[in-house]
Amino acid sequence: MTEARGQNSSAAQVPVLEVSGLKKHFPLKKGLLRRTVGHVYAIDGVSFSIAEGETLGLVGESGCGKSTVARAVMRLVEPTAGSIKLSGCDITHLRKAELRPHRREMQIIFQDPFASLDPRMSAGAIVGEPLHVHGVARGKELAEQVAALFQQVGLRPAQMRAYPHEFSGGQRQRICIARALALNPKLIVGDEPVSALDVSIQAQVINLMVDLQQEKRLSYLFIAHDLAVVEHISHRIAVMYLGRIVEYADKATLFSRPLHPYTEALLSAVPIPDPKIKRKKRILQGDVPSPVNPPPGCAFHTRCPYVMPRCKQEVPPLFELAPGNLVACHLHEAGIKSA
Amino acid sequence: MTAATEISGNILEVAGLQTYFFTRAGIVKAVDDVSFKLRRGETLAIVGESGCGKSMTALSIMRLVPTPPGRIVGGSVLLDGRDLLLLDDDAMRNVRGNEISMIFQEPMTSLNPVMTIGDQIGEAIRLHQDLPDSAIADKAVEMLRLVRIPEPAQRAAEYPHQLSGGMRQRAMIAMALACSPKVLVADEPTTALDVTIQAQILDLILELQRELGTALILITHDLGIVAETAQRVVVMYAGRKVEEAAVEAIFEQPLHPYTRGLIESIPRLPSMRGEAAVAGARLTEIPGMVPALTDLPPGCLFAPRCALADERCRETYPSYEEKRPGHWAACWHSSALSGGGND
Numbered sequence: 198m199t200e201a202r203g204q205n206s207s208a209a210q211v212p213v214l215e216v217s218g219l220k221k222h223f224p225l226k227k228g229l230l231r232r233t234v235g236h237v238y239a240i241d242g243v244s245f246s247i248a249e250g251e252t253l254g255l256v257g258e259s260g261c262g263k264s265t266v267a268r269a270v271m272r273l274v275e276p277t278a279g280s281i282k283l284s285g286c287d288i289t290h291l292r293k294a295e296l297r298p299h300r301r302e303m304q305i306i307f308q309d310p311f312a313s314l315d316p317r318m319s320a321g322a323i324v325g326e327p328l329h330v331h332g333v334a335r336g337k338e339l340a341e342q343v344a345a346l347f348q349q350v351g352l353r354p355a356q357m358r359a360y361p362h363e364f365s366g367g368q369r370q371r372i373c374i375a376r377a378l379a380l381n382p383k384l385i386v387g388d389e390p391v392s393a394l395d396v397s398i399q400a401q402v403i404n405l406m407v408d409l410q411q412e413k414r415l416s417y418l419f420i421a422h423d424l425a426v427v428e429h430i431s432h433r434i435a436v437m438y439l440g441r442i443v444e445y446a447d448k449a450t451l452f453s454r455p456l457h458p459y460t461e462a463l464l465s466a467v468p469i470p471d472p473k474i475k476r477k478k479r480i481l482q483g484d485v486p487s488p489v490n491p492p493p494g495c496a497f498h499t500r501c502p503y504v505m506p507r508c509k510q511e512v513p514p515l516f517e518l519a520p521g522n523l524v525a526c527h528l529h530e531a532g533i534k535s536a
Numbered sequence: 537m538t539a540a541t542e543i544s545g546n547i548l549e550v551a552g553l554q555t556y557f558f559t560r561a562g563i564v565k566a567v568d569d570v571s572f573k574l575r576r577g578e579t580l581a582i583v584g585e586s587g588c589g590k591s592m593t594a595l596s597i598m599r600l601v602p603t604p605p606g607r608i609v610g611g612s613v614l615l616d617g618r619d620l621l622l623l624d625d626d627a628m629r630n631v632r633g634n635e636i637s638m639i640f641q642e643p644m645t646s647l648n649p650v651m652t653i654g655d656q657i658g659e660a661i662r663l664h665q666d667l668p669d670s671a672i673a674d675k676a677v678e679m680l681r682l683v684r685i686p687e688p689a690q691r692a693a694e695y696p697h698q699l700s701g702g703m704r705q706r707a708m709i710a711m712a713l714a715c716s717p718k719v720l721v722a723d724e725p726t727t728a729l730d731v732t733i734q735a736q737i738l739d740l741i742l743e744l745q746r747e748l749g750t751a752l753i754l755i756t757h758d759l760g761i762v763a764e765t766a767q768r769v770v771v772m773y774a775g776r777k778v779e780e781a782a783v784e785a786i787f788e789q790p791l792h793p794y795t796r797g798l799i800e801s802i803p804r805l806p807s808m809r810g811e812a813a814v815a816g817a818r819l820t821e822i823p824g825m826v827p828a829l830t831d832l833p834p835g836c837l838f839a840p841r842c843a844l845a846d847e848r849c850r851e852t853y854p855s856y857e858e859k860r861p862g863h864w865a866a867c868w869h870s871s872a873l874s875g876g877g878n879d
Contacts, residue, residue: 473788
């Protein structure tokens with residue numbers, strides 16, 4: 198059902214977001230002259246697309262580049278290479294003024310609702326700011342629109358005058374969501390939007406995001422490290438490791454039949470909240486290598502239980518094993534490991 | 537294994553523990569009348585959301601409550617029959633790190649940045665054991681080997697910033713276990729770590745626990761970790777213990793609406809259980825939020841968020857009772873939950 202929705206719309210219409218070959222290398226500067234001595238390969242060739250009303254989950258461990266993808270998509274960092282298309286329009290190299298109308302279509306929600314709200318602005322002013330900046334409404338009309346947004350996200354319009362510190366974490370995240378919704382965007386990028394919240398509050402915010410998506414046909418790029426949350430909210434999922442996508446599939450396929458050894462290990466490491474389920478864990482050895490000096494060949498070869506000589510030299514390309522199911526692994530390319 | 541014979545008798549008995557904070561805004565009852573027993577070699581999980589008092593319970597047991605404004609105002613903590621709350625500071629220092637140890641969530645802030653890893657572990661040993669310096673250094677390296685740190689001799693000479701997050705947490709565990717404590721208190725030991733590293737650390741803690749026979753109090757908000765590691769579970773809400781039972785019973789038939797709400801509010805990973813994932817499914821929410829500890833409702837603290845709450849709940853705090861053998865809860869409506877309420 199979900200898969201069909203994703204595929205139909207991507208075949209029939211222009212995707213809301215299309216990212217291809219995206220790279221972001223941050224220069225490492227050292228010494229008095231701040232000479233560039235190397236690069237952090239934060240993202241190194243990432244491609245994906247999101248259809249209308251679809252949620253793409255982006256998972257991976259810290260340092261894998263998932264937040265940099267979010268920021269690059271929002272044009273908050275300048276990509277080194279690649280292209281970002283929003284509803285078919287290439288926004289990769291647009292200048293600030295040219296970008297502005299497109300900014301209305303994409304909004305971002307950050308992890309920490311404490312850091313992303315100005316403590317000196319009232320909640321109503323925060324939510325109304327995008328409307329004001331883009332000249333959508335002012336005066337009484339603005340106040341009415343903000344009140345409507347408050348109601349949509351489950352806050353009382355009477356709370357418009359309160360300041361961020363008067364709200365709890367979950368409520369603050371609702372303010373962030375209201376602000377993101379203000380300009381009726383097509384795409385909302387959520388960078389760990391529920392990670393800082395307690396579980397009972399997390400459920401409230403996830404439900405709100407699902408409801409809003411169904412109401413407004415929103416597209417989400419949902420970035421998180423919690424696989425249970427990602428499975429719940431996403432239609433398709435991309436798994437990142439050290440700046441690259443290693444597997445890309447719809448969620449049912451990914452969770453029931455992971456292809457990449459990293460995905461397999463990641464799923465095996467998730468603690469399942471059910472004491473009746475006993476399973477043998479496949480515990481990965483070692484740490485994620487540094488993106489400053491990524492290992493040659495497949496970046497995962499240093500921790501991979503199936504490593505072959507070839508993995509240490511050749512970077513495996515991301516190829517389509519089955520329709521909509523992509524994997525970057527020599528095992529599958531060579532047909533050694535069957536799906 | 538001899539685990540069955542070893543799990544007999546209590547190593548730690550906490551009774552009526554009360555830790556209050558005396559602030560300008562009023563008295564904050566961070567821990568209010570919390571009791572539990574920990575058997576030898578057992579893993580007991582304390583779960584709850586932020587501000588429920590789980591960490592403060594741990595700090596109270598360790599006598600590490602920041603005073604002022606906090607103070608342990610009542611109760612007892614019996615470690616092997618001796619009440620830790622009655623010890624003077626010197627005697628407590630001898631117990632802490634020796635008979636009972638603690639590991640914290642954030643290894644970077646709990647390690648000294650200007651001391652080598654080996655020296656820090658050595659310090660814990662030197663405080664409690666009368667050994668020559670060379671023997672202490674050897675023991676520190678030995679502890680690093682025990683927590684599976686590769687090249688332990690070299691790592692012992694390094695500083696915390698040179699280690700990854702997972703390695704730092706291993707070093708913390710080495711330090712905590714250096715004197716073979718009877719009880720290890722782990723406060724969210726893997727919350728700051730990535731999921732694959734979390735799996736490594738949990739695996740290590742459990743393996744060492746089996747090897748050394750240490751009893752473990754695991755404080756966490758992650759019900760997945762609870763299900764996979766604990767034998768018994770204590771659930772806390774707003775400073776109070778609301779439920780206690782064996783881990784299977786807690787998940788299968790929670791007898792407190794809060795526990796049940798918590799379990800239902802987490803995504804269940806259906807496709808990993810071989811179930812079909814439902815698109816657009818909703819999670820069960822617990823409405824509202826945790827009350828401020830300075831402004832607690834008069835009756836049951838969960839009543840304002842509870843679907844089962846009635847007049848009695850709002851007026852009188854429910855008595856804490858054994859509802860079934862080994863399964864305790866503080867709720868007037870447990871029978872409704874265990875009766876037709878199970879889904």
